[in-house]
Amino acid sequence: MTTLSVALGARSYDVHIEAGLLHRAGTMLAPLATGRPMPIVTDSNLADHLASLRRSFDAAGIATDVLVLPPGEGSKSWATLERVTDWLLDRGVERGDHVVALGGGVIGDLVGFACAILKRGCRFVQIPTTLLAQVDSSVGGKTAINARAGKNLIGAFHQPSIVLIDPETLDTLPARQVRAGYAEVVKYGLIDDADFFTWCEGNGPALIDGDITARADAIARSVAAKARIVAQDEEERSGMRALLNLGHTFGHALEAEAGFSDRLLHGEGVAAGMALAFAYSAERGLCPPSDSARVAAHLRSVGLPDGLKAAGITATGDVLAGHMRHDKKMEGGTLPFLLARGIGRTYLDRRVDLADVAAFLDRQPR
Structure with missing residues (x-):
């Protein structure tokens, strides 16, 4: 144990x-x-x-x-x-x-x-x-x-x-549910543990296919990462715990557009959201485009959506940004975004313009 x-x-x-x-x-x-x-x-x-x-x-x-x-x-x-x-x-x-x-x-x-x-x-x-x-x-x-x-x-x-x-x-569990959960495993590597993301690239397919050792390892490493962050910022006051929301701001908007239904599972929304967060970061010059491409490629390789088209979302950027305005993290009219300077280098940005996000989303393939 x-x-x-x-x-x-x-x-x-x-x-x-x-x-x-x-x-x-x-x-x-x-x-x-x-x-x-x-x-x-x-x-x-x-x-x-x-x-x-x-x-x-x-x-x-x-x-x-x-x-x-x-x-x-x-x-x-x-x-x-x-x-x-x-x-x-x-x-x-x-x-x-x-x-x-x-x-x-x-x-x-x-x-x-x-x-x-x-x-x-x-x-x-x-x-x-x-x-x-x-x-x-x-x-x-x-x-x-x-x-x-x-x-x-x-x-x-x-x-x-x-x-x-x-x-x-x-x-x-149905395979789709396992894949959806795996998105949250990948998240821990993308936040601040590039070595764990590399582990995911090597072991993710086996985990999804049922390898009990890979599953137990991924669960233990993920729980340890979350426990460390929660112990530092239990109620998301300092911004440390907010790192756990990587992909969720985009992802929740996609889920809302899908009616919070089985049309798009939570983990699928998070996967697409993480890919979008890295793509947005790369477009703004924050993150190497190669890292954004690497994230998207891994998500695709395990059957997870890597953007709006794969998630089946056709709504405009303004509509999706409208969903984001209801996000519980909204503060003083500003919505903090989890962006990335690279794999394992996620940070909280409080100066993101939702109009800019909407324009970015309009440029994404559908």
Whole structure:
């Protein structure tokens, strides 16, 4: 087992990574049991993983209650949040209890936010089952639901008590979901670890094809990178944590244009967004064009979109910039952008003109 710590003082917690860990989750979580049934929130795609988890709880003598939700971004809504909180209140959940989030980023974000606001804060456990959630959204405490105006606009910082990651849960994921999650792996190399990006170029295809060693290595390196950044800037005050948003400003605009639907998965939007961020950086003379081309080539090589055309987005630059104006990072009418001076050299630029971004987007192939 690989164990990594997210160092946040009194809110510190461990992330455990091991193949087969789902089958031992009951033993791992037994110290958190209170004698009342432990609530589990999951989605209807995860029946097999839920059955394994409940068997491990039964073996540890922990009773469970389960709420099964519809899969997909549509569940990150006010209506589903109300359903989850009412369900937890009906079961008498107390502030010292732990709620288990079993699923991908949608379940983790939704359950984490429900726990952040329920009785002004109860505890929760992340058991992420998608690559995207394992390398990114399950760690760091960002929780949220979507709004009509955009993605993740209603939320709170609320750290889990523990994160259990079993790379074997990825074996049941559709290949498209694995590729989408892999975009977040690539992100860590592009932020500040050029050697890791080189590792991705050599090992990414094997990871996507199911190599358990490559998957475990990528998860551990990604979590370690995120834990380091979160420990320095938990609530994105200094700008350090903002580096984790590489590709997301462009990507969220593409997702919004796609209606936050399966037409464009979050990781696919991030992939296209990272390629656009590097292309924009290269166009402005910040980044070597060869680095921008290298990023796009790697994304294409693993089946991820490298721009608007590959993402199926035909909207004008003004329309996409309009989506960006709803970004939660907007401050004083200015939207900070993650740009790059090269692979592994990402930085936060607060002086980007959205009109210039719109014009850049209009020049991109569709």
